[in-house]
Amino acid sequence: MEKIRRTKIIDVLKRTDFGETVNVKGWVRSKRGSKGIFFIALNDGSTIKNVQIVGEDANFDEATIKLITTGACLSVNGTLVESPAAGQASEIQAKEIEVLGACDNTYPLQKKGASWEYLRTVAHLRPRTNTFGAVFRIRHNMAMAIHSYFHQKGFFYFHTPLITASDCEGAGQMFQVTTKNLYDLKKDENGQIIYDDDFFGKQTSLTVSGQLEGELAATALGSIYTFGPTFRAENSNTPRHLAEFWMVEPEVAFIDLPELMDLEEDFIKYCVKWALDNCMDDLEFLNKMVDKGLIERLKSVIDTEFVRLPYTKGIEILQEAIKNGKKFEFPCNWGDDLASEHERFLVEEYFKKPVIMTNYPKAIKAFYMKIDDEKPVCNGQVMEETVQGTDVLFPQIGEIIGGSVREESYDKLIGEIESRGIPMKDMWWYLDTRKFGTCPHGGFGLGFERLILFVTGMQNIRDVIPFPRTPGKADF
Ligand code: 4AD
Ligand code: MG
Secondary structure, eight states, rough: OOOOBBOOHHHHHTTOOOTOOOEEEEEEEEEETTTTTTEEEEOSSSSSEEEEEEEEGGGGHHHHHHOOOTTOEEEEEEEEEOOOSOOOOOOEEEEEEEEEEEEOTTOOTTTSSSOOHHHHHHHTTGGGGGGHHHHHHHHHHHHHHHHHHHHTOOOOOOOOSEESHHHOOOOOOEEEESSSSSTTTOOOTTBBBBBSSSSSSSSSESSSSSHHHHHHHHHHEEEEEEEEEEOOOOOOOOOTTEEEEEEEEEEEETTTHHHHHHHHHHHHHHHHHHHHOOOOHHHHHHHTTTTHHHHHHHHHHHOOOOOEEEHHHHHHHHHHHHHEEEESSSSTTTSOOOOHHHHHIIIIIIIOOOEEEEEEEGGGSSSTTBOSSSEEEEEEEEEOOEEEEEEEEEETTTEEEEEEEEOOOHHHHHHHHHTTTGGGTTTTHHHHHHSSSOOOEEEEEEEEEHHHHHHHSSSSSSSSSSOOTTBBBBOO
C-alpha cells in the first residue's frame, strides 16, 4: 500500500480539496453494501462524526472485504470527493484498503442499543461507542476548561499528595496504604496494629481531599488549585458516588464568603460555556440520544443567577412546604443534614435554579469551617452555632461543590479539633498556618465527575469516568 501521511477524520471532514488522495485510519462502525458497492462508516475517535468510505467490490480481493467487519481497524487510501449523500460534505473513494486489525466475531459492541449496565461490563471497549466517545471527549475538554480558568485568573496548579497520614474530613472512610503482610500483623499488647515497621513507619491512607495541603499553598502562593484523584471508602452505592473520583480544589487567601460564592458560580459557568463553545458536535449527539433537554439546560445555567440561600432559610422553606402538604421520607429539623430529596425540592421545584446553600450548623460540617459570629434565628428561635460552609446544589446532580471559608483563628481551630477528638499529632503542620501569619482564606471542592454528569446529561456517575471504582467493583 502506498504510504500517505494520515489525516485525522476530524480534519478530513473539513477539507474541500476534492480530488486529492488522502489516508485515514480508524475503526469500522458499520458496513453495508449493494450492487457491487460497499459503504463503510469509519471513526478514529477524533470526532463523533464518521467518514464514509465508498468502494467497489471488484477493486478489492474477497479476503480483504471479508475482514471489513464492525470493529475492524483499517487504513484507507482514497480520493476525497464531494458526497452526494445528505448529511455529509465529503466522502472517500477507496483505492487501497489495509486491514490493520481484523475484529473477532465475538466483538461485544456489534449490537446497537446495549444497556448502560451491559456497557459497564465491557468498559475496556465502550469508549468506542458514540456515547462514550462523546462523554470522554467532553471530559477532556472540562479538564482543559478548568486549567484554563484558573491559569487565566492567576491561580497556580499545586500538586498535593495522594498518600497521606492525616484524615482531612475526619470521616474515617479511607483506604489504607500498606506493605505489611496482612496475614502476620505486628500488634501491641492491646491488639492494636503497630505500624513502625510499615513502609512509611506509620499508618497511611489514600487521600480524601487535597484541601489541607492546598491551604498551606494558598498561604504562600495566594491562589492555588489542585486537580487530582481522591478516594473514599464510603459504602455509597448511588448514581452519584464513586470510591475513586477526581476533585478540583481551589484555595484562596483573603477571600470572604460572598467572594467565594462568586468564584464558585463564575467557575462553573465558565466550564459549561466552554462545553457549549468547544463540544457542540458531541453535545448535539447527547442531546438527541441521551437527554433531550441537555443543551437548553446548559445554556440556561450560563444565563441564570444562582440562588444564595442560608441553611436556616432553607429549613424554613422546607418546613413551610411540609405544612402545605409536601411529603418527604426524611425529617428536616434545624440541625439535620439535608437529604437529597430536600435539596432536590429546593433546586428543582422551589427555585428551579442552582442554589448555593451557606451557613450550615457547625455540627454537620467539617472542623475547619469558619464559625459565624452570630447564631441564626429559625422560625423566631435562636439556634446553635453555624459555619461559613457553601454547597452548590444543581438540578439532577445535587451537591456539585462543597467548600467553605476556613477558620483562621488558631484558638478556635484548636477548640474544634479538641472537641471533635481529632488526633493533634497529625495536625501540627496544618496548625502552623494559623501560627505563622494566619490569614482569612477559603476554597471549595468540585466533584469532577458530577460536573461531567451535568454537562453530558448522563444519569450515572459510573458512565462518566473511564474505569469506575465502586463498592465491589474494581475491574479493568
Ligand atoms: O463536600 P466534599 O466532601 O468537600 C471536600 O472534600 C472539601 N475538602 C473540599 C474543599 O473545600 N476543598 O467534596 C467535594 C465535592 C462534592 O461536592 C462532590 O461534588 C464531590 O466532591 N464528591 C464526590 N464525587 C463522587 N463520588 C464521591 N464519593 C464524592 N464525594 C464527594
Ligand atoms: Mg460535601
